[in-house]
Amino acid sequence: MNTTDTYKTIDIPGEEVLFKDKNSKFFGYSFPITSEEEVKPIIDLLKKQHHAARHWCYAWQLGTENIRYRSNDDGEPSNSAGQPIYGQIQSYETTNILIIVVRYFGGVKLGVGGLINAYRTAAQLSLEASNILEKTINIKFCITFEYKNMNKVMRIIKERQLKITDQKLELDCKLFISVRKTIADEINDLFSTLYEIDIKRLEH
Known part of the structure; x- marks a missing residue:
């Protein structure tokens, strides 16, 4: 591997x-x-x-x-x-x-x-x-959540210094992030444990 x-x-x-x-x-x-x-x-x-x-x-x-x-x-x-x-x-x-x-x-x-x-x-x-x-090999994720949970999501993004590649902020918010491969699983787990927040790994 x-x-x-x-x-x-x-x-x-x-x-x-x-x-x-x-x-x-x-x-x-x-x-x-x-x-x-x-x-x-x-x-x-x-x-x-x-x-x-x-x-x-x-x-x-x-x-x-x-x-x-x-x-x-x-x-x-x-x-x-x-x-x-x-x-x-x-x-x-x-x-x-x-x-x-x-x-x-x-x-x-x-x-x-x-x-x-x-x-x-x-x-x-x-x-x-x-x-x-x-360059680093990055994994892309899409995080979906309601606007009221924005602070929870942004706190992790700031703490972990994650890179936002795109965002759609409507009734439902979508943030697209790019994460180094070596920490991708850890970041995925971090967001998965949050209530009312959905994270999905995107294919290349």
């Missing part, structure tokens, strides 16, 4: 990096992503920017507990590009990230070993040029 409730990611695209080997140029890029649908538009953008390049190889990983990932060699020999890029995502323990390496062929073949090294190095440089942050 994963006892930690933190993960590493980036919040803004990293700076462009360049690795050269035998006249071939490898431009590395890193992007924060939250869904697979974001990948293609980013690649299309880089294809416009580097329309004379030969290959746009990439790897991405999404999720904190249910991990999904993909790597793509884009015409390079099998496992010589996408996997080495993905290996760096794993090595830096990052997620919700897309790394693309754009290659301009320099006329000299690098061989599979040379390609693996070049794509791995470009991916590593792009991660080094990125601002990697540690």
